[in-house]
Amino acid sequence: MSLQPQAADALEERSAFFIGADSGNVSEEEDHHELILQKANALASENCLREAIDWFSAAMRYSPVRPEQLSTFVDCILRNFKRKAAGPEPLSGRSSRDAAESSAEEDVLECPNCHCFLGEPVTLACGHSYCKRCLQRRLLHKCKLCSEHVRGEEKVNVILCALLSKWFPEEVEKSKKVTEVDALCRRKRYQEAVELATDVIQSDPDMTAVARLSRAEAYMGLKQYRQALEDTNVCPRSSCSAEALFRKAMVLHEMGQVDESLQVFLHCLAVDEDFPCAKRQVEKILCDLLSPGDENVKVGLRETTQNALPHLRSKTLVADAQAQPQRPVQRQHLHQVRAASVHHLENQEKRWESVERPGLSRAHSLRSHGSNCSEEGLKRVCSAPQLGDQDKGSLLKRKLSVSDMEPCVVDSGSSKHKKQGVAKGSKQKPTKPKMRTIPKDLLDSNDLECSLCMRLFYEPVTTPCGHTFCKNCLERCLDHMPQCPLCKESLKEYLASRKFKETTLLDMLIKQYLSREYAERTKTHQEETRELSDLTKNVPIFVCTMAYPTVPCPLHVFEPRYRLMIRRCMDTGTRQFGMCISDPEKGFADYGCMLIIRSVHFLPDGRSVVDTIGGKRFRVLSRGMKDGYSTADIEHLGDSRVEDSEELARLQELHDAVYEQARVWFQNLKIRFHNQILQHFGPMPEREADIQATPNGPACCWWLLAVLPIDPRYQLSVLSMTTLKERLVKIQHILTYLQSIPNN
Template sequence: MASSPVPESAPEPGGSGTHSERELLLRRGELLALGNHLKEALETYSAALRLGSPSSRRRLGALVDCLVLHYRLRQSGERAGDAPREGGGGRATAAEEQQQGTAGREDGSSAAAAAGLFRCPGCEGFLGEPVVAPCGHAYCRRCVHEHLRARCRRCGDPLASSPVAVALGHLAEKWFPEECKRARTWRRLGEMLVQGQLREASEAASQALEEDPSDLILRVYRAESYAGLQEFKYALDDLNAVTAKMPNWSEVYFRKARILNNAGSKDDALQLLLHCLALDEEFIPAKLEVEKMLCDLLSPESVRKSLKESAMNSSHVRSKPFIHGSEMEESCENLQHSSEPDLEMQEPVGGSLHRAQSAHSLHSTETNAKDDGLKRVSSEPLLSSQDKGALLKRKWSLSEQDVKVIEDGRNKHKKQGETTKRDATFPFNHGPVPEDLIDVSDFECSLCMRLFFHPVTTPCGHTFCKNCLERCLDHSPQCPLCKESLKEYLASRQYRITQLLEELIVKYLPAELSERKRINDEETAEYSSLTKNVPIFVCTMAYPTVPCPLHVFEPRYRLMIRRSVETGTKQFGMCISDPKNGFADYGCMLYIRNLDYLPDGRSVVDTVGLRRFRVLQRGMKDGYYTADIEYLEDIKVEDEGEMKKLGVLHNFVYSQACSWFQSLRNKFRSQILQHFGPMPEREGNIQEMANGPAWCWWLLAVLPVDPRYQLSVLSMRSLRERLIKIQDILMYFSRNQSK
């Protein structure tokens, strides 16, 4: 009797089967979002969330990007019948931005240029209490320490909290004292809010606003204090006053959305967050908040509830919103009754298998997806052919590139450093910089006492010339001024130039900078000579064509190796020690093939021998030896008879060398091969190379001979004499082996 098939048991909740199905659903949701199939993407994400996953929220980045794009297109389509601008609604063209950026500035004055330089790229406000990010760009302390931005707007690198940059902070205090006073007030208000002193913060902000009613950031901080005190109407009034003057300041919409969300008006909050991201798609806090709201909205518990039943009708919340009520209701109706755009998406690999596994989950969510809460974000607007073209540019095939979303919600499909500009700039008014305040001493390195050249700012906030800092870190991984540990900074070796300082030097001190560059060029030219003042590494014997790996740990040789690389020659001399003169009269030039730095500043240098040289004159430079040298070449044999005899001797010694190497124990042979590589083949023309046959130098390097005897062979310019010396050595070792 045939046995009946055993039915497969259903996967247990949280088991590998459920996890696999959830991952497939999340993967499909990402592809649908990237293909701009918004409604299906939301249904798929909802099905994935029904399976439960604490980390699913991190996978919603593509969905947020899709929502923001649709929001932009919808907003641009509602503007007086104008066609949407390329790049999304809510953004001005480059010409408009340039016109707005130059409005109100004094043409030709130094104040206009300084305003552009001392403007925070994060909030477009004054660069008060400047902090230099690891990438080298400067941000105001408020943007970095309050985590308003996670990535640099200019290069896309992550931002990190750091102390105020001393050099830039000094310039800001000296040139713009009133603006710095404002920045200190903002910092005090921020600290009050963090410490929970809400009432004191609101009173301090109100008092400061009486003295300076034009300070919009004071209103933002007062709104935050009102929100903490549950006085939502006053908070929204302050934020509405800010948006009336700065209608495209993304941070204000984020703060307003957070207030509405805490008050229960989640749909208004979601609209404001989308508007915030439409203005600035790299405003990471807003993106994370949208991901959290979508995760809550698409979860099984939330899908059953309608967002229309939220607290948006509460009297203490419904002050004048950014989006008028009628406009919001109309836009929601348009969203609910719009049709699906005629777009195609490539089917992902394994799509049929996925559909079979997740059909039940998708079917079970169709009813819930019809709820009002899901409709408000799932329906797609009617798109023109131009809009469809913009959307099609966002399509990604699974075979071309995988969807990877990092923890901060930023999709890696975007180009690194991609940013979105705003329509208007933040108000930044100040008088011109007095010429008598521009002092070259404010731009001097405290180590070399010269003008900053390639200034870099450490994580502790101090600025030095790049070369000066590297030389200090050669000796100790501490800041030269405050002695704070810079071990991590040294290990990363990312000495990024402080862009703002360099720009200020270029603008205000062009003559001094030109002189500084001239001195640096002269020093570089001195280091790059291959015959005069050549750096000498006093260590071991080196030979032409033979590898010579080095472990560099002394500060003087760290500097020497770095200079060899920076000048582009990548060459230095190698000599053995000499008790009388410091180093021997003969040596070999080495070429750096590869350089690997260790976290503590040491390095492993892979070099190979190039040419032999003779020392003409010795010297010293910054702790390491230097020398004027002349290069050695073998004297060529012209007589045919002598050349024939030389060839016979060469072949005989080569055979002896091969026999000696093969007679070694396997252990020794493997060690030699690992360190020096295989023995070079016999050359056809033994006088072609200036240093003679390569196998001679390889053999001389592996033979256990006293370095001074090897040095005598290295200095020979006659190939015949060198072969005789090598033959004597081989015969000596052969006799010892026979005994």
């Protein structure tokens, strides 16, 4: 096995940097520390656990390492742990078939994380809803359904809370009691929390699991560890096993049983690898274990580092030479020491492979043995010689080894419950509660109406403040002001993310229980969309500047009405709108050009930069207005074709003459104007073989019309022409006039 190429290259570059560097330089110390961490992470990513321990220990000899910097190391340990503890079947999940079957059986009103009744649902940015308890206790780092990152700052979904309170008032009250237990624990009123949790356990069997885990936290706060362990061991539903393991590990850690707590933390991550609190705890424990404890440990570190890590040896020699006040070193002698160190380092560079290759080859050999890899890899976790403390090294080896651990859920030894196999144990599925049925007499479509359009929700989205609106309604409100329409809370971050994901639970409830009303609402939406998709009737008009076929036209869209217009063009799939110049009497001119949207770049505040290019020309037949922006019924324009061969030949000659005249004019422009045209409109189009290939004629005519310094009204008259000959003659007159003016 070898390191990843990127990691190896980085190590070589940074190693070269250290040769000849000043050992007294602080920045060099930091770079050296970074080099060691890179090496340690590279080994950890390659699953070389033993070697990674050595290098992380050496890194801590130079400078403290933050717990979060051990993330790759924890992943390496966890991979080995899961291979050993899980056996042939992984601990961390089920097969896709089992997951699909379980998903089909699960109640939609259950939390996807703890599988308890939602009670007080909170909708995440991804659109999935979880119970308030799971988010408050930081029990998930990613959404269980789509793996999107969880911020945990969202508020309770107001609509869903109101619906569940109306449909299932008793179950909501039970959920609130468990939430109250957690609130009492946060306020350190542990005795009251124990009493309330006990009442919940005795009165409601369905809430036993989560209530016991909350009570375990209260018992831990009271330092009643035996009772806390008993509560973590009684978890009748496998869905709570990760939280139960985490809670047990916390109790063991509080009791000072670091060995056992580390094992259980790892077991928790094996069940749920995205359990954030467990990973943070493992990082902290490993950081404490690898950190040198006293001066004796530091001496041992120095000695073993010189023997085991040749890249560090020269640096240590120089540092030791400088650190002896009783024997001052002459500057010349110091240079000799440095030179000798550099020479020694260069020699050791050649022996680098011989030092680290045994560890890598061992890892490669372990991996090649298939299932024996994980067992051997864990059993060979060394006592970390860099630590210089045999007791501490043995402790680390004992903590990371799982050779003697049984694959069980949780058991403190005092529980009357037998150990349950996680991977090799019984495949009996936990008893699922019956699917909740919403009482038909309590179903009311008015409860699921958008407060903005006063119609049934269509594509409902929930803001971080907990309010729900139709997606289109919310976007229109945010066009005017980045605040919630109801509570006026700032939605600047929400707007900047542009992640207006549907609230899946609400959408599911509407489709399942209000299918008739939803069908009518869908039909209305589709009719509105079809009306907006017509490119001849009620075409949206952007009143701004001149646009021409084939010529790019970038736009900065900031007005609310045009934000809405651009969004509708994208949503309907037409990706087109009309562009006309303003007219003081009619509102906008009688002629214009369609613009085709190539891309839209949204800015954090809702504005956008729209990249468009000119399409068909049109003539306005009638004018209208829709939601603040202009519309028009139009007819498309095209050049009349020349069929006579002689006339076509003369037209071709005129085109070639105008093209050559335009090329000379463009080349003779001042460099400043020349560059501005290139920046905004690009280079002059190439001469076309067939000048009648498109209804709009050669692209060079439109490019010239766009760059020539003439009045927009004159440009408009050329845009409206339907014969190529007229257009070429007009452009020729303009070029002749411009070339007659002295070039200042």
